């Protein structure tokens with residue numbers, strides 16, 4: 001998805017309707033609500049309330065059912081997410097191996113706190129607990145790619161690389 005801004009209600013409904021259309025032929029038993037929500041999230045990087053309302057209306061399902069799925073699975077977000085999602089592992093092994101200064105560096109560079117998304121929707125930052133790659137700590141995950149055994153210098157490079165990829169073309 002290439003949009004960097006929050007879509008208007010009309011845009012959300014138009015895009016969501018296209019997705020809904022590809023699910024309409026499924027019977028109630030065949031319907032895969034998780035896949036539907038995943039398709040919507042892939043488009044917007046979160047589940048917009050207007051999209052969920054439209055699904056409920058068009059597919060005749062209680063809105064509460066969609067919200068139950070959306071809140072049960074951690075892969076779904078009900079708030080807009082940044083184009084670059086950064087997760088810093090703060091599990092015990094990563095902590096011992098130096099995760100804290102790495103996190104401090106990222107906080108300082110992005111001017112974000114964990115759990116926040118930048119107003120331009122470029123970055124979201126989260127801390128996570130052990131992701132099962134302790135030998136590679138300290139570890140940062142950027143858009144599902146793992147970067148392990150990080151040094152402070154590498155963090156800086158990594159962040160400027162994501163800036164380049166995002167096409168910001170500016171410093172700081």
Ligand code: FES
Nearest residue numbers: 089091094130133
């Ligand atoms: S503590 Fe970070 S991967 Fe295990």
